[in-house]
Amino acid sequence: xxxxxxVVVWGEFRHExxxxxxxxxxxxxxxxxxxxxxxxxxSLDVSTAWLDQDDRHGLGGDLLEKTDVLVWWGxxxxxxxxxxxxxxxxxxVLEGMGLLVLHSGHYAKIFKALMGTTCSLKWRESTDKExxxxxxxxxxxxxxxxxxxxxxAEEMYGEPFGIPEPDELIFISWFTGxxxxxxxxxxxxxxxxxxxxxxxHETYPTxxxxxxxxxxxxxxxxxRPTVRIPDICPxxxxxxxxxxxxxxxxxxxxxxx
Ligand code: ZN
Numbered sequence: 001x002x003x004x005x006x007v008v009v010w011g012e013f014r015h016e017x018x019x020x021x022x023x024x025x026x027x028x029x030x031x032x033x034x035x036x037x038x039x040x041x042x043s044l045d046v047s048t049a050w051l052d053q054d055d056r057h058g059l060g061g062d063l064l065e066k067t068d069v070l071v072w073w074g075x076x077x078x079x080x081x082x083x084x085x086x087x088x089x090x091x092x093v094l095e096g097m098g099l100l101v102l103h104s105g106h107y108a109k110i111f112k113a114l115m116g117t118t119c120s121l122k123w124r125e126s127t128d129k130e131x132x133x134x135x136x137x138x139x140x141x142x143x144x145x146x147x148x149x150x151x152x153a154e155e156m157y158g159e160p161f162g163i164p165e166p167d168e169l170i171f172i173s174w175f176t177g178x179x180x181x182x183x184x185x186x187x188x189x190x191x192x193x194x195x196x197x198x199x200x201h202e203t204y205p206t207x208x209x210x211x212x213x214x215x216x217x218x219x220x221x222x223x224r225p226t227v228r229i230p231d232i233c234p235x236x237x238x239x240x241x242x243x244x245x246x247x248x249x250x251x252x253x254x255x256x257x
Contacts, residue, residue: 004045009035009071013050015202037213069098094190098223103200122158128175130154136170141218149211155201157181195219
């Protein structure tokens with residue numbers, strides 16, 4: 001029997017409690033809407049976690065150890081995410097865990113830590129339509145998506161986007177106001193795969209849209225770990241005989257190299 005992929009959808013889950021418009025669109029939280037769509041994929045075992053769940057933001061115990069792909073949506077409270085949790089998530093990505101970062105997660109601590117750049121962008125919440133162009137029709141993430149799809153109303157994100165050069169560019173968005181944006185991009189960090197996908201402002205029904213759900217599901221399947229390699233930084237014996245070491249007795253053995 002095929003082993004299922006363990007997916008955790010992490011949501012900030014604060015806008016839904018403060019803004020009636022967001023609560024109406026996502027009564028159980030955006031993370032639950034995203035998770036419900038992913039649960040339609042038979043090979044995925046999907047759970048959720050959120051910022052105020054506990055002091056580990058729902059990511060404590062051995063959950064991260066068992067997680068194959070983590071999906072991250074955050075916006076108003078990036079600063080409230082524990083640096084310890086961010087370090088643990090980063091460690092798991094470097095070992096091989098997949099990470100999907102959605103929309104305003106561009107400014108999440110974990111995304112900035114893995115990118116190493118500002119991750120800044122232009123934005124506008126107005127009456128823009130978004131046309132998302134598929135520029136990688138060969139890629140697993142775009143299967144089932146045509147040349148493009150449109151989101152009738154979305155927040156605008158515009159270039160320049162302060163990211164390192166992506167390994168693969170998947171989508172480019174155009175907005176009514178004239179801007180363009182690299183809406184879908186992938187990177188490998190350590191042994192893990194990362195996919196950033198732009199759409200998903202909280203005041204629009206974006207995560208109810210079929211194409212958006214399809215891209216996220218494809219992204220999760222693509223980001224599944226291919227390996228798990230813990231960082232152990234081993235002291236390594238020589239493969240071949242070495243010349244005698246006159247300083248062997250005086251070499252320090254403590255600390256990391
Ligand atoms: Zn937004």
